[in-house]
Amino acid sequence: MDIGTVAGLAMAFGLILLGNKLEGGHLNSLIMPTAAMIVIGGTAGAVIVQFPIKRIVGWTKGSVSLLLRKKPNPPLAISQIVDFAKRARREGILALEKEIGSVEDPFFAKSLRMAVDGLEPKTLVETMEVEMETLETEADFNKKIWEAAGGYTPTVGILGAVLGLIHVMSNLDDPSKLGGGIATAFVATIYGVGAANLICLPFSNKIVFNFKEENTLREIELKGVLLIQEGINHSIIEEQLKSYLDAKQRKEYDSKYGSKE
């Protein structure tokens, strides 16, 4: 679970609803499936028209990982690579075959599999760089789809509100229902503005930061596999990979895994 994302969402929705409750508002009056149908339906339709289906599918998956992803842990990855390097020097690179199953990150597993299978380093790098570019294109599309959605939700929300107001206005005969009708119409605005500002736009930007973190991890993994393949000594590998870490991560690495050497 991505603590930052989940905590941010909980904070935004929690405090807004709490503030509303303390002012005397009822949560009930904010729950309106028809308004949600208008805002989500209209936005989803516009997004589906705009982007290729294949990208929409990728975005749906990518968005789940926004909430559930595990934060990349480069120090742990380096420690694992150093372990593998030691073993490969002792027992030969084929000995790593049984380790591949225990590797969680599919990018790392695939690189390792290719090295164990004895592919040329050049082929290995080219294949994995194509993989990295594909992942970058995907992250870029996910960002743009959230951004587009964040542009559509508020206007579709207003569209929903005006639809509601038209309904209210055509039935002015019974003024006692006027207030309730207008209130209902406003809920679509709440949904549209809220979805854009509390979900779509923050997610759109978060994706860029997440991609950078994950890409650094992938660079470490690819570099590490190549060094193992070359049969480089594990302490040189460790030194080289540590240059990818920032000051805080380096300290963490030294305290947790550095004793290894």
Place this chain on the structure above:
Amino acid sequence: MDIGTVAGLAMAFGLILLGNKLEGGHLNSLIMPTAAMIVIGGTAGAVIVQFPIKRIVGWTKGSVSLLLRKKPNPPLAISQIVDFAKRARREGILALEKEIGSVEDPFFAKSLRMAVDGLEPKTLVETMEVEMETLETEADFNKKIWEAAGGYTPTVGILGAVLGLIHVMSNLDDPSKLGGGIATAFVATIYGVGAANLICLPFSNKIVFNFKEENTLREIELKGVLLIQEGINHSIIEEQLKSYLDAKQRKEYDSKYGSKE
């Protein structure tokens, strides 16, 4: 029919109108030819002032193809090129003359005709590249015209609403008609905001993605015709053209047409 575009439009309009219906709104109260006349007329006028007539005509045609176009099928095109290559090696390039009629894509047909007619490869490439640039300029204009229309519709919609409100306000004598009058005025806003967000802006962006897909197909076709003209062996042609495909398309090609070899 472009499934994505048609499904997206159906979803957006369907769910918004369904949501409105469930809230008790009447579809009737949203049908107003005069509001449509104002929004479409004002927007079309502004677009006609802004762009050269020739581009507006091209855009009208291009917009029909947004809904009706067939998704480019590069694997199928490669398979066809490989067939032609086999035949040309066996019977000579002139044998392809009778095949030209069966080629659907006019770009492919024109390239093939030039090759059969024995034009210099250099002339063939230059002519077809001019054709590709013309198509790119056209796609670019179509994108910009939808974008401009998406900028004008909401403001013209507001203009229509204010016109309606002026009419209502000058006739406050009969308050019982006030609500209905305001409701009518709001319909122009609905039309303007809806047209921009559910049609114009998504179409404007979709055009870019469509153009890229179609352009890749044209690159494959042009490359294929040149290789046939050179008399290259069909299996080398197949290999070269497959490099234009992404992973999924390559798999599709192999399963459907790959047995051919």
Place this chain on the structure above:
Amino acid sequence: MDIGTVAGLAMAFGLILLGNKLEGGHLNSLIMPTAAMIVIGGTAGAVIVQFPIKRIVGWTKGSVSLLLRKKPNPPLAISQIVDFAKRARREGILALEKEIGSVEDPFFAKSLRMAVDGLEPKTLVETMEVEMETLETEADFNKKIWEAAGGYTPTVGILGAVLGLIHVMSNLDDPSKLGGGIATAFVATIYGVGAANLICLPFSNKIVFNFKEENTLREIELKGVLLIQEGINHSIIEEQLKSYLDAKQRKEYDSKYGSKE
């Protein structure tokens, strides 16, 4: 008269006013000299503060030509150049002196005059290129002034509306006049939003397309005069100048003037 511009304006204003009329609105209630005074006065003032006087003067002239300009006719110009070239080869370049009076485009006339007067080609090109740059700067300013005006009119319109509302609100004693007062206030909004979206912004963009068309014509004319001056054969001139035309114009040239050769 520029058909596209005039037809677009007629369509926009015609359909909006017709739609309003069919809804029961009165054209009378939209005619308010004071609102026009506020919107036009405020916008003009802001534009005059912002731009150098000299550019405002140029823009006023350029804007008249937006409505009245004749569409450039490159095929006709090439045909005329080819005629002049024939004559110059037969009777010497001085024979063109009496033709200068019949040339409509001042840019063409000036280039021709310089060639007849025996100026060095290098001087001729430099002088005319300075002329072309001056015209480009002018077009660029005209575009920017329309754009700036299109940014000011809606806000000045809102300013006019709020001024009207203040007036209405300070006189709530007689509620029967409330509606009419608000209606009047809204007219300034109509003027501001309408001027921006139906006139200023479309004109601003149209200027760029017009400039490009006219600049191509000037390039043809300058090139043509230089080739005449060099004493090149008229059919070579024709061939060279035709490369400036697009497919449709080339066809037009061939059908109308091509027999000449």
Place this chain on the structure above:
Amino acid sequence: MDIGTVAGLAMAFGLILLGNKLEGGHLNSLIMPTAAMIVIGGTAGAVIVQFPIKRIVGWTKGSVSLLLRKKPNPPLAISQIVDFAKRARREGILALEKEIGSVEDPFFAKSLRMAVDGLEPKTLVETMEVEMETLETEADFNKKIWEAAGGYTPTVGILGAVLGLIHVMSNLDDPSKLGGGIATAFVATIYGVGAANLICLPFSNKIVFNFKEENTLREIELKGVLLIQEGINHSIIEEQLKSYLDAKQRKEYDSKYGSKE
């Protein structure tokens, strides 16, 4: 006095207020020191937070000169430089010492002083170019501060309006005061929108055009002083400096000062 700026401001404010008066509005109802306090105070505060104090001070001075500046007169400056050049050739450059006092433009005076004092041309150019860069940075900041102010005034105006509306709404007991209260609240909007569109944004753009005019003058003056220092003949200086003038200025120079030679 800068005619364009002053006339533009007079036109904008004059016609808007006249239009309002003709509609029956009272100027009195638009004069509200408290609304001015809110709009000016809030905007000034935001600008002071945002920019370094030193830049705010420079901007205050620069803004006075927007209204009071004398239009640069390059032909006059060239004529003066030509006079100085003649004299320097006749009596030596030291003879110009007594002329420095009569030179109005401080940039010109400083350059001349350095030349008379016998500084190396290289040092002179470097010093004056640093001066020109400083003036450019200053103009750039003045532009940005007006721009920022033009962004803050409308929102602070709306803030003032909402403050007023809150006040009105909390006192609905006496409905007879409702209209007047709302009217008062709207005045802050008028101030904010008016200040942004009639003053801040036009001034922000005007500064760029003014800077360019003044910079051309400074280039002429610096070039002129360097040529005088080199002892170049005055008619060559005249020729060289005239290349900085546009067609209209060149004509003006020839008719007013050209006889001199």
Place this chain on the structure above:
Amino acid sequence: MDIGTVAGLAMAFGLILLGNKLEGGHLNSLIMPTAAMIVIGGTAGAVIVQFPIKRIVGWTKGSVSLLLRKKPNPPLAISQIVDFAKRARREGILALEKEIGSVEDPFFAKSLRMAVDGLEPKTLVETMEVEMETLETEADFNKKIWEAAGGYTPTVGILGAVLGLIHVMSNLDDPSKLGGGIATAFVATIYGVGAANLICLPFSNKIVFNFKEENTLREIELKGVLLIQEGINHSIIEEQLKSYLDAKQRKEYDSKYGSKE
């Protein structure tokens, strides 16, 4: 304390509240913890979703320093460096060890410590440049976080207002409470618009100016330490470092510390 920031904030809030008070508004009616909870909670949540936690923590610290920071004083720093240079030449660079404690700026202290410890100049420069880049990235994030917050507050404010209006509208039974309810709803708008325009956006821009000032100081300090390490004569050091000062700072340096030499 940063005078400009604090004075600007005081001016903005002071004059707006004073203007409101003079109009008859009550400060009490603007104090609403629930509205603050909605605006701050919603904005903070969106910002926490969007940015990595590590950057949010850095931004919180950086924002305190926006109010409390001491203005960088390059002349004072140069004077101190010159003193250190004299001493190092007389007593050797080790003599500076006891001075490090008295150096306030941690960047300066760290550079000096490295020089005293006898590190290679190349290593010293590399280390400190990494430090400068880290500080630049941090400043850049702080700017972007304030900017993002300034984008979210007004929309979350409107969200709060609509929530309030829904509450009011659902309880129209008692019209006497209508006004008060609407007033309360508007307070969230005030908070959102005020926070964006008087705090977030000005702070976002201020950070850039502050960073530039501090970075110049750091460049002086790093250069100074390197020159001391090389054993350069103090008056040459003084001359070189003074080239980083602008005219006013140079005058200040000469009058306050220049006698030293």
